[in-house]
Amino acid sequence: MSETDTLRDNRDRGGPAQPLVLAQNLTKHFPIRSGLLNRQTATVHAVDGVSFAVHKGETLGIVGESGCGKSTTARLLIGLIELDDGTIVFDGDALGSAISLRDMRKSVQMVFQDSYASLNPRLTIEETIAFGPKVQGLADPLGRARDLLGKVGLDPNRFAHRYPHELSGGQRQRVNIARALAMSPRLVILDEAVSALDKSVEAQVLNLLCDLKDEFGLTYVFISHDLNVVRFISDRVLVMYLGEVVEVGPVEAIYGKQAHPYTASLFSAMPSMDPDNRTMEPPLSGDPPNPVNPPSGCRFHTRCRFAEDVCSGAKPALATFGNHPDHLAACHMHDPASGHSLAGAEASA
Numbered sequence: 001m002s003e004t005d006t007l008r009d010n011r012d013r014g015g016p017a018q019p020l021v022l023a024q025n026l027t028k029h030f031p032i033r034s035g036l037l038n039r040q041t042a043t044v045h046a047v048d049g050v051s052f053a054v055h056k057g058e059t060l061g062i063v064g065e066s067g068c069g070k071s072t073t074a075r076l077l078i079g080l081i082e083l084d085d086g087t088i089v090f091d092g093d094a095l096g097s098a099i100s101l102r103d104m105r106k107s108v109q110m111v112f113q114d115s116y117a118s119l120n121p122r123l124t125i126e127e128t129i130a131f132g133p134k135v136q137g138l139a140d141p142l143g144r145a146r147d148l149l150g151k152v153g154l155d156p157n158r159f160a161h162r163y164p165h166e167l168s169g170g171q172r173q174r175v176n177i178a179r180a181l182a183m184s185p186r187l188v189i190l191d192e193a194v195s196a197l198d199k200s201v202e203a204q205v206l207n208l209l210c211d212l213k214d215e216f217g218l219t220y221v222f223i224s225h226d227l228n229v230v231r232f233i234s235d236r237v238l239v240m241y242l243g244e245v246v247e248v249g250p251v252e253a254i255y256g257k258q259a260h261p262y263t264a265s266l267f268s269a270m271p272s273m274d275p276d277n278r279t280m281e282p283p284l285s286g287d288p289p290n291p292v293n294p295p296s297g298c299r300f301h302t303r304c305r306f307a308e309d310v311c312s313g314a315k316p317a318l319a320t321f322g323n324h325p326d327h328l329a330a331c332h333m334h335d336p337a338s339g340h341s342l343a344g345a346e347a348s349a
């Protein structure tokens with residue numbers, strides 16, 4: 001059996017229709033402590049009741065302004081921080097009961113934005129990639145590392161013995177990707193993994209990610225603030241605002257017509273060279289409210305030009321929008337039961 005076949009080995013017990021990850025009501029609040037006694041004085045609502053599925057073989061993009069909880073969601077998914085509330089089901093196994101965090105971590109790997117900080121400066125590239133497999137007791141970790149270096153486009157004869165500081169940012173990120181793949185993961189979380197790269201290098205790494213996904217049968221969660229990049233790589237997109245999901249759906253549906261006023265404003269800031277593609281939506285003004293004291297009801301109501309009384313009073317639930325059954329948005333203005341309509345608001349705006 002070749003290396004690739006080994007990495008592809010079928011651990012797909014639940015079949016292709018069962019989501020690889022089912023995250024329900026993920027919640028993480030960070031205490032803020034101050035003063036001599038280090039008392040808790042406030043709570044940051046970093047992630048508040050976030051639910052979503054990641055389907056096998058897809059790329060789920062996560063977008064939203066800085067501080068909306070994207071990285072915290074990723075860290076919860078990989079078990080780097082503990083959930084305050086909520087459940088994670090990994091291919092049908094509930095985390096904590098049917099599958100341990102330790103076992104799940106073998107199947108989920110993460111690549112971070114800072115390619116240099118993620119690597120041990122004292123280890124050569126091949127030692128870095130071989131480290132995980134060695135700890136796991138896998139056969140021939142160095143051979144595996146050299147094989148993976150080739151897969152990420154770095155000639156093992158030139159790069160295996162180099163140190164991280166001898167590499168460019170793009171090359172280091174390729175090493176980080178190889179290191180993640182060395183653990184034969186099923187899910188790879190890319191948290192702003194290409195955001196620090198030059199545009200030309202970014203494009204090369206994005207293409208590499210697409211190739212590796214096919215070759216190793218991977219599933220990606222791709223976090224980025226760059227909406228063009230998310231469109232290129234994702235199958236579905238999840239939009240977060242102040243720790244909550246405001247919209248989720250297939251790329252073509254969301255990029256075609258945004259359902260939530262927040263998504264529409266966010267997308268209006270997206271550069272486009274196509275004059276037919278320009279949105280008339282005014283861009284977002286001001287910063288997001290403080291996550292220590294998130295607004296009541298719909299958290300976007302303080303910045304939303306369509307907001308009515310109902311928006312500050314009650315939290316909107318995710319409901320289907322438009323023609324696509326998988327396109328959901330949490331906005332009172334789309335809820336036929338509430339008697340409101342964004343279309344009406346738009347006409348009078």
Ligand SMILES: Nc1ncnc2c1ncn2[C@@H]1O[C@H](COP(=O)(O)OP(=O)(O)O)[C@@H](O)[C@H]1O
Nearest residue numbers: 030044046065066067068069070071072073291
């Ligand atoms: N360890 C922590 N302690 C306190 N607050 C945190 C911590 N990590 C993140 N936060 C806060 O949680 C919110 C969400 O952060 P984060 O998930 O990093 O957002 P994003 O990745 O979308 O920029 C922010 O307000 C951030 O300041």
Ligand SMILES: [Mg+2]
Nearest residue numbers: 070071072192
């Ligand atoms: Mg982040």
